[in-house]
Amino acid sequence: MCWLKDRPPNGGDGGRSLYPHFHIIFDAGCIGGGEPIHSLAMCNVYRTNRYEGRGGKDMDGSEGREHIAHMQIDAVSRCLDAEAACGRGEACIFTLTTAIRLLGVDWDPLTAVKPWWRLGAELLQVVVGDKNNKPRDRLAKQRPGTRQGRYPATFFTSGIPIETVEVADGVTCTTPEFTWFMFARFLDLEELVILGDAMMRRYALHDQVTLESFEDLLCRIERYGSEHGMRAPKGIRNCRRALALMEEGTDSVRESILRLLLIRYGLPRPVVNYPLVLPDGTLVFLDIAFPDARVDVEYDGRFHQNQWAQDAQRRLAIELAGWAYVQVTDEALATKDACRQIAELVARYLKERTGNDYLRDEPFDLRAVADGRRKGWKRR
Template sequence: MDHRNNKGRDRHALARPGTKRVAPTAVFVSSIPIETIEIAEGITCTTPEFTWFMFSRFLGLKDLVILGDAMMRRNTLHEPLTLDGFADLIARVECRAHRNGIRPPKGITQCRKALELMEEHTDSVMETILRLTLECYGLPRPVVNLPVRLPDGRLIFLDLAFPEAMVAVEYDGRHHSEQWAQDSLRRFAIEASGWAYVQVIGLGFITDADKRHVAELVGRLIRERTGKNYLLSTPLPLERVPDKRREAWKERPSGLTVAY
């Protein structure tokens, strides 16, 4: 498979070991069978999951999580993807490598880490970044797009929600500036239903200080409503978030579930 840019100067190909390079082509070698899908007659591409796996060689953990979340959004042009689908892809890659007596391909470890941080049914990159920021500060993983029935019968979806504390956190991008009245009425209805509401806007979520302020506000609301203090004084590196979550699970008394 190859790709030529609009100027016709660069060519990129995905190939198996031993493939002869044709200049000027940059070859991405795969030691395992390449998973493909035919999207139209004569047009074959790598599957979405395999494409995500390919990018694991070049992206940092955060960007790989963002890419995975984007592939599993509620509204996409392709067939819905799931966490199970990505997990199955990782298992197939590892199985084929072991079957051939070779080490798993580069990037597979990064994929496993990203899978633990990814979420289905997201809506935007900034929502993913907001969720990861809260988790790095030690807060429990929020529920993504939680359905909530309002007293007037309307069904709404909260961007990020901590149901036990009834704390909702929503990111409002530029398009919300054109519907401020509608958003204000929505917020009023959510708060009238007993939820604490935290609105995050782009200009207030840029610097590290901004992100810390948001995490502290959410953490304080959760503490006030549940008596549980999750907030860390120093944010964890993203790589440590899954480990911290597993440690918290082990420390909880038997019979209790992890609080969201």
């Protein structure tokens, strides 16, 4: 395994358990030193061309597709330089925030994760197997937080098999599913659902992942623990809850937040990106749809400010097809009162069209929704 050239001493948070089989083995240090070594392998950035020629709606109001691709290229460059400066023969396996950047996932951990400096974007996060966690790798002459060399990094160890993907020639990171699992320690349930959604985007930079692939990962982890006499890793129950709420084929973080908001207020579980054929034969995809009631909830991010005329025509066509249309913007999600108003409006349309009054006075705790502990709601 590629280890730090200068390692912090024992003490501090070194060795703090994240899971029974997944924990930090020391605080921080640096990979290599000196000047970066630039590589021609940049031309092989993992599936960057998946966005080329793609049309469609705003992918995320805060992180455009082009910006995400640039962040991915920058991450690959940093990791290539770090690998080239490393003196050990075995390749690093990058994970957590670094893996999110390498995979080009449409999600920013810096806005979601509690203030854990080890997950900062300025650091490279690396995971190793427990057999690589040797006592000498915990020792150093420097104090915790001292960073020498060019590539400050934090290291984690895993007692379960690490699942990896090569994102570019010479750069390996944890798979999207395994990265999601590792983040479970740092995220609350809502953010874990949002991250899972982001990894199943319709137009992802990485290979497509599905709900089934997340389920398979959790089954492998549980089976491995059972076969080796280990208890299930801490956080896997939260993963199970998140999996019950995640959706494939979403387009943005805000759409995920909006969907979770509606179901927390007692509304039925909607369909994401529902295909609707208009009377003129045009196929459109509705962000959040309640097909039985013919109610459409659309999130319009900043991207839509530049195409208001096109959006107005689209809305008119959907309404002429007999659908109720609810438009939601960033401002409408800014406060608790504003969120309540959205839920009330959608619930009113549902009541008018189905006769059922779903709206709750207070929103459900998301764990109760995930566990199915709510009257009048069933998982699809």
